[in-house]
Amino acid sequence: MLRTEGVTMKFGGLTAVSELSLDIGKGEIVGLIGPNGAGKTTAFNVITGVTPPTEGKVFFKGEDVTGLARHQVTRRGMARTFQNIRLFKDLSVLENVLVGCHLQMDSGLFASTLHLPGYRRKDREARAFAMELLAEVGLAGEAGELAVSLPYGKQRRLEIARALATRPALLLLDEPAAGMNPQESVELMHFIRRIRDQFDLTILLIEHHMQVVMGICQKLWVLEYGVTIAQGDPAAIQRDPKVIEAYLGVE
Numbered sequence: 509m510l511r512t513e514g515v516t517m518k519f520g521g522l523t524a525v526s527e528l529s530l531d532i533g534k535g536e537i538v539g540l541i542g543p544n545g546a547g548k549t550t551a552f553n554v555i556t557g558v559t560p561p562t563e564g565k566v567f568f569k570g571e572d573v574t575g576l577a578r579h580q581v582t583r584r585g586m587a588r589t590f591q592n593i594r595l596f597k598d599l600s601v602l603e604n605v606l607v608g609c610h611l612q613m614d615s616g617l618f619a620s621t622l623h624l625p626g627y628r629r630k631d632r633e634a635r636a637f638a639m640e641l642l643a644e645v646g647l648a649g650e651a652g653e654l655a656v657s658l659p660y661g662k663q664r665r666l667e668i669a670r671a672l673a674t675r676p677a678l679l680l681l682d683e684p685a686a687g688m689n690p691q692e693s694v695e696l697m698h699f700i701r702r703i704r705d706q707f708d709l710t711i712l713l714i715e716h717h718m719q720v721v722m723g724i725c726q727k728l729w730v731l732e733y734g735v736t737i738a739q740g741d742p743a744a745i746q747r748d749p750k751v752i753e754a755y756l757g758v759e
């Protein structure tokens with residue numbers, strides 16, 4: 509589903525990501541972990557087309573998507589959430605999800621401005637789909653409220669619903685458990701597994717919360733200063749001396 513070949517990202521003299529080679533199969537839940545500043549978010553930015561890599565290639569569903577713009581990557585079925593929640597604060601919960609739906613709709617500005625019949629039908633369908641997604645993430649009752657009025661955990665779910673609205677095959681989650689208590693984290697694990705099954709997703713997540721990482725990821729890549737220091741299943745990673753020293757030891 510997703511493969512990167514020797515992806516390197518340099519900012520001036522700093523190598524934020526060095527020769528990262530990921531290989532993620534359809535339906536897998538995979539974790540990208542490492543201490544602060546290890547290059548995880550930079551890797552997400554390269555994969556999702558925010559910045560082209562300095563070197564290396566990104567393949568998505570077998571296609572070379574290196575250097576494509578963000579909207580082109582979205583169209584091909586990749587969606588993400590952000591470490592710092594990025595919702596449209598002045599829009600309602602429903603409208604936030606509709607933004608995601610419209611990113612995937614192919615009617616142009618012309619049709620939408622003139623409110624042509626085809627557009628109106630698509631708009632109705634988008635609203636129905638958005639309401640379905642809100643029901644899935646447990647926010648149907650809050651559809652008309654302002655996004656900013658939701659408590660933190662619900663804003664995270666809304667961000668995921670908006671990402672799902674683009675009908676992705678691959679979902680990238682940047683620290684989905686950030687700021688959650690242990691009970692919320694357990695619920696989040698069930699939630700992530702459920703949406704993976706229900707929406708036929710492949711999931712790549714960045715997470716510091718070890719209980720979540722070890723609980724749901726089938727495979728892990730561990731970065732330190734941009735370098736991949738370990739890769740494998742959670743049990744092997746937990747035993748890896750380099751990982752213990754670099755990361756788990758300081759938890």
Ligand SMILES: Nc1ncnc2c1ncn2[C@@H]1O[C@H](COP(=O)(O)OP(=O)(O)OP(=O)(O)O)[C@@H](O)[C@H]1O
Nearest residue numbers: 519522524542543544545546547548549550551591
């Ligand atoms: N646009 C940029 N310009 C210059 N340096 C950058 C830029 N983006 C990231 N960096 C640097 O690249 C390194 C990796 O940062 P990145 O945010 O990818 O790490 P991270 O693993 O996501 O960290 P965290 O867990 O704190 O989010 C850091 O040293 C950071 O300061």
